[in-house]
Amino acid sequence: MKKFMAMYMAPAATIAEMMKATPEQMKAGMDDWMKWSDAHKKEIVELGAPLGKTKRVTNSGMADTKNEITGYTIVQGDSFDTVAKIFKGHPHLSMPGATIDILECIDMSAMVPA
Numbered sequence: 001m002k003k004f005m006a007m008y009m010a011p012a013a014t015i016a017e018m019m020k021a022t023p024e025q026m027k028a029g030m031d032d033w034m035k036w037s038d039a040h041k042k043e044i045v046e047l048g049a050p051l052g053k054t055k056r057v058t059n060s061g062m063a064d065t066k067n068e069i070t071g072y073t074i075v076q077g078d079s080f081d082t083v084a085k086i087f088k089g090h091p092h093l094s095m096p097g098a099t100i101d102i103l104e105c106i107d108m109s110a111m112v113p114a
Contacts, residue, residue, distance in 0.1 A: 001076040003045060003105040004083045008071040010098040015070060018095065032091035040075070040086050048073040080104065 010018075021029070037047055048071055056065040070092075077083040080102065087093075087100050 001078060002107075003074060003076050004080070005103045005105055006048075006073045006075060006083075006087060007069050007101040007103065008073075008092045008098070009068040009101055010070050010092075010095050011068060012066065014095050014097050029091065032094075036091055043075045043077055043083070043086055044073065045076050046074040074105070 037044060050071040051069055054065050054067055054069075056063050075083055075086055077086065083102055087102070090100060092098050092100060
C-alpha cells in the first residue's frame with residue numbers, strides 16, 4: 001500500500017475564530033475527530049497533530065512566516081481516489097474555508113539501487 005500525507009488547511013481568520021471556542025465546543029470538535037479516526041483506524045498510519053508557528057529557512061537565512069497548514073495525518077491506501085474518500089465528510093471541513101490537501105509519500109527505497 002502507498003502512504004499519503006493529508007495536510008489540513010484553513011485561513012488564519014478561521015483558526016482565530018476556532019481559538020475562541022468554549023471548552024464544550026472544543027470537546028465536541030475533538031469527539032468528531034475521534035469518531036472519524038475510529039472509523040478509519042485501518043487506514044491511519046499516524047493520526048498526526050495540530051501544527052504551530054512556521055519558520056522558513058532559505059540560503060539567505062531564517063524568518064518567521066505564515067501559511068494555512070494547521071495539521072497533518074498520514075494514511076495508507078491503494079490510490080489517491082481511495083484515500084480521498086477517507087476524508088469525505090471529515091470534521092475539519094466543517095470550518096469555513098477549510099480544505100484538505102493529500103500528497104503521496106514517495107517510497108525512496110524503490111528508487112535507490114540495492
